[in-house]
Amino acid sequence: MSQASPTRVRFAPSPTGRSHMGSARTALYDFLYARRTGGRFILRIEDTDRKRFVPGAEEELIEGLHWLGLTWDEGPDVGGPSGPYRQSERGELYQAHAEDLVRRGHAYYCFCSSERLAQVRQEQQKKRQPPRYDGLCRALSEAEARRRADAGEPYVIRFRTPREGTTTAVDLLRGPIRVENATIDDYILLKSDRTPVYHLAAMVDDHLMGITHVLRSSEWLPTFPLHVLVIEAFGWEQPVWVHLSVFLSPTGKGKMSKRHSGDPKLGEKSIYVMDLKEMGYLPEAVVNWIALMGWAYDDRAEFFTMLDLIDKFALEKLTPSPAAINYSKLDHFNGLHIRALSPDELTLRLVPFFERAGLAVDPGRLRRVAPLIQERIRTLDEAVEIAGFFFRPSVSPTGAQLVGKGLTARQSAEAVRRALSLLLGLPEITPAAAEQPLRDLAGEMGIEVGQLFGILRIAVTGQPVSPPLLESMVIVGRDEVLGRIQRAADLLEARAGVE
């Protein structure tokens, strides 16, 4: 690998659906390698197939990349010297290159109809032969082909794959891959509507855009030798080829697909980038997570920021074997990155989740809540569950819920009543002022500290699991705390009367 010229890498998605973590990882590696080497990162949209085009897909794609913190130096939205960056706007380029190949004998016109092709395929399948073009038009003379084309007969341009010899395609992670040319089909390069297929468009663009390293899915491995042949036919230099392993479903059975993706609105795990955001994951955590599925730095470090990754990323450390996705590891990384946030930053990230839950968030109060929940949440949406009560006007535990563990309603009522008068006698309700007296009270009553705090926790927060009780009381406010405990005492006494 000569470093004479700066590296240029591209991410070339096709806007045919929602963008998922698999392509996000490819984009991440592209980005990391470009930044690591001081090269350029190019975004190219491969939208030659109008039938599969999905409106809005490009927008969601760009939104997702931005959310992850990826930026590119050239692309459809930012321009650049090698544009246009949408293949649908580069039509003439592909036509000219395809014709050039025909002129030089590396490709030919094929007039076979889709129907005939389908029939040929069917017969081959019946005879259990590999499905491929039978070569009917390969033998057409140049003059004959010209004549039929001029007569208006529709045609495609096919690559004239050598019938003899072998092709060696070199992948950075796998080394040389040798295949018999006889097993490589005469692939269509230019469709009858004059638009190119990937095998032509990507090769032409990578060359014209000066791409030095191609990172792409290993799904391209089967046609890899074809691509090497096409580039050779043009007389161009091969880029460094790197085929990234695919992601497998969480069970490891089959590659990850929409089939394995749930609806985040139902609390299910999704594979789509923008769903990950909705599920309460931090982009920092997602980046850390996908970076480590197929790449490792050494035998120790696992927590990485984007800056760390740029500093340490190396193509040679990529692994060629497929990886099963593991959401519990994402949860782990998310917890780590949440804890690495400043309280101010955490507050900012939390706001949309409370709003989404229909709660009126007071930013000042949320900022005070943030440190209390920072080490208790693994995803941002969990904050609503554990700290939503701070933003509700009241809580409404039932008498049954208020009864302390292992205590009767009467004992619980007495405990709350005594705690209330204790708290009323305090100049302020803070951990420093209230904790010891409450502990002493539990001791006097012969109950566990946990039992007393448990009842008060339900009384004040309305839930059995909450941030630390006394700290929470400070934020809820003295008057409201006293009121809630008063109501709890009433409820417990009513219940004690029934029992």
Next chain:
RNA sequence: GCCCCCAUCGUCUAGUGGACCAGGACGCGGCCCUUUCAAGGCCUAAACCGGGGUUCGAAUCCCCGUGGGGGCACCA
């Protein structure tokens, strides 16, 4: 069916002939801490797919099986 790729704990992985009775992380289990829940600390269980070679020596190299994955479109 044909072609291609891959193969270390359940999962993600470190490991490029001796430093490996195989290391880390997630998850699991236990202990400590503790007002709940977490976080944190400590500890346990858990793997080199099988068979042949090569070598003084193989997780590491070669071959054959097996298993897994991917691909066989006028999609990308």
